[in-house]
Amino acid sequence: MSSQASKDHQEGQRPPLLVDDHTVATVRESKILVLLRGLPGSGKSTLAKDIDQKYKDSSRIISADKYEIKPVIRSSSGGDYSKLDDELRSCFERREVSLVILDDTHHDRERLDELFDMANKYQFTVVVLEPKTPWRLDCAQLKDRNHWKLSLEELKNLRPTLEKDLLPLxxxxxxxxxxxxxxxxxxxxxxxxxxxxxxxxxxxxxxxxxxxxxxxxxxxxxxxxxxxxxxxxxCDYGKALGSEEYGHLEAVKKxxxxxxxxxxxxxxxxxxxxxxxxxxxxxxxxxxxxxxxxxxxxxxxxxxxxxxxxxxxxxxxxxxxxxxxxxxxxxxxxxxxxxxxxxxxxxxxxxxxxxxxxxxxxxxxxxxxxxxxxxxxxxxxxxxxxxxxxxxxxxxxxxxxxx
CATH class of the missing domain: 3.90.1740.10 (2',3'-cyclic nucleotide 3'-phosphodiesterase superfamily)
Structure with a gap:
């Protein structure tokens, strides 16, 4: 692969809000909540930093790691997210922050529903992004990459919740x-x-x-x-006829x-x-x-x-x-x-x-x-x-x- 072809391939793996000038200008005039989704060690934090660097004058990263919320199979009920959610609401309410980047696994549907409701309340458009790294679903590699030191078995338990596309209404x-x-x-x-x-x-x-x-x-x-x-x-979250096929269209992905x-x-x-x-x-x-x-x-x-x-x-x-x-x-x-x-x-x-x-x-x-x-x-x-x-x-x- 030539150097230019390699560069084009790498650019194609990055979301438009990082590489497309018109998109960047539009995001700066919008209210966006970026939900980064994926297994521990898959590259979410790196992607979060890239996005924050692009929009550093108006963006904010909120990380579940900061609050020591361990990514395991669990119900979202309880107090684990109370402080994180306080910070999230504060960002939503501050006019100088128009792009909020939430770094977590986001594998739990109940937790996601809470975030979607919060974003809608404050009129933030949600964008769900996943890292495109080759090892993002490779539990054997992720075992050595995740800082939580999750075992191979723990990662394999998490993977099914993140393998299926998250389709919207x-x-x-x-x-x-x-x-x-x-x-x-x-x-x-x-x-x-x-x-x-x-x-x-x-x-x-x-x-x-x-x-x-x-x-x-x-x-x-x-x-x-x-x-x-x-x-x-x-799409009705994937239940409507043709919704999965639509979500897999190349034009939709791009x-x-x-x-x-x-x-x-x-x-x-x-x-x-x-x-x-x-x-x-x-x-x-x-x-x-x-x-x-x-x-x-x-x-x-x-x-x-x-x-x-x-x-x-x-x-x-x-x-x-x-x-x-x-x-x-x-x-x-x-x-x-x-x-x-x-x-x-x-x-x-x-x-x-x-x-x-x-x-x-x-x-x-x-x-x-x-x-x-x-x-x-x-x-x-x-x-x-x-x-x-x-x-x-x-x-x-x-x-x-x-x-």
Missing amino acids: YFGWFLAKRDEDSLRKTSHEFLEQLQNLKTFKKRLQPYGYEDKHKLDLLKYFAKTPNILHCTAKF GYSKGYTLHITALFATPRTVGAQVELTEDQLLLWPADAEKEVMPKDTFPRGSRAHITLGTANEVQDVQTGIDLLEFIKLQQSGREGENVGEFTGPVSGKISYYDNGMWMLNLSRKIEVKSIFSGYYGKPGVSIPLRGGKKGLLHQCQIL
Whole structure:
């Protein structure tokens, strides 16, 4: 292997947040919790130091070794992690720390669930990384490499908990904090302009209102995702059809933890949801499942990526997954030749042509695309409370309140 080929191979073994300039810039504008996962001696601490060195002005390493937490098969209940968790919460609450690196084996699912809940509470996107060292699962070598002096038998007991991929509830693009805040503000401006539109005030019935003075769209769409994101693949922690195959795709492996710029072409509102239409690039479409549109509308045919969206808010008792279905309803009408009734132009920070499609469906085609930075990762926490969709859809749809 030539020196250049060797260098390229080594770079390919390192996560994008260490080697890709666009990703580095995106991470610096995000709130990220990196969970390093693997057997003792596999190279986690070295990887943690590399990441910390890259982001030393805004990162913090928290190590289980510092608190003498021995990596053994155990329940996460008890007081072992109390001091570590105090330090973790302190990092989450400090604005100057935007990248937290947690160095532990992370083999215990109960413990992981606690961390996922904590990260979600403080609106940190989780990135799970494992060392790519050749000996990472070789217990014979790890016996001599781990400073805990774990025996071969102890390492073999730990290995099964770390051999299987840790699949999320769903994969997706999670917005950088700065762009997320900006998009939330844009969403509010869109809704305020919409509710002040004369033609909108005359068509309130689909929203369950007759009096134009009583409808406040910001309150109507009060439910918003904790972290704005564009879902790519629903996995249900590996239980959903095709999720393991998706996780093993080369594009997914290469794209994981990588920074991407998403392009928003339109904002839309229906009596159920308010969202942003996302136009995926060729690189992003490699991460988009071929059956994503068929999952929710099996009888219709759409161009790949048509369902790509960011949920900005939902009405009471409406699941976030409904946003993508509403977007496909717009596209279905457009495919049939119905472009909607042009009712005017929005001006100011949110500008473009506003159209009405009947049944309370409004779409603003933006005069200029909105670009938002994002990190491709997974949501590993608990799903939201299941609420049946209108029409009584079952299965995948009624499980995905947070999508």
